[in-house]
Amino acid sequence: MSIQISAHISDSTKQQVDAYVKRRGIKKGFLLEEALLHHLQALKSIPEDLVIPAALVISEDSMKQLADIIKSPPEPTKALQDLMND
Numbered sequence: 001m002s003i004q005i006s007a008h009i010s011d012s013t014k015q016q017v018d019a020y021v022k023r024r025g026i027k028k029g030f031l032l033e034e035a036l037l038h039h040l041q042a043l044k045s046i047p048e049d050l051v052i053p054a055a056l057v058i059s060e061d062s063m064k065q066l067a068d069i070i071k072s073p074p075e076p077t078k079a080l081q082d083l084m085n086d
Contacts, residue, residue: 002029 021028043051
């Protein structure tokens with residue numbers, strides 16, 4: 001038995017789904033169920049604090065701080081240099 005669900009997705013996501021199923025010759029329902037099962041299994045397997053969201057939302061102040069860091073990045077710490085050299 002299967003149950004139909006409904007969800008709102010962006011136009012960009014719909015275009016990607018449509019292109020993928022056309023390329024692979026599969027049904028959208030199959031792709032979406034496989035993707036959901038894969039995602040749910042990953043959520044079970046990966047500690048919650050290590051799951052990175054698909055989109056990060058930051059405050060305007062944080063965005064300004066980030067822009068400042070990008071414009072003038074700090075010197076790398078010794079620990080970072082050691083890590084990158086390994």
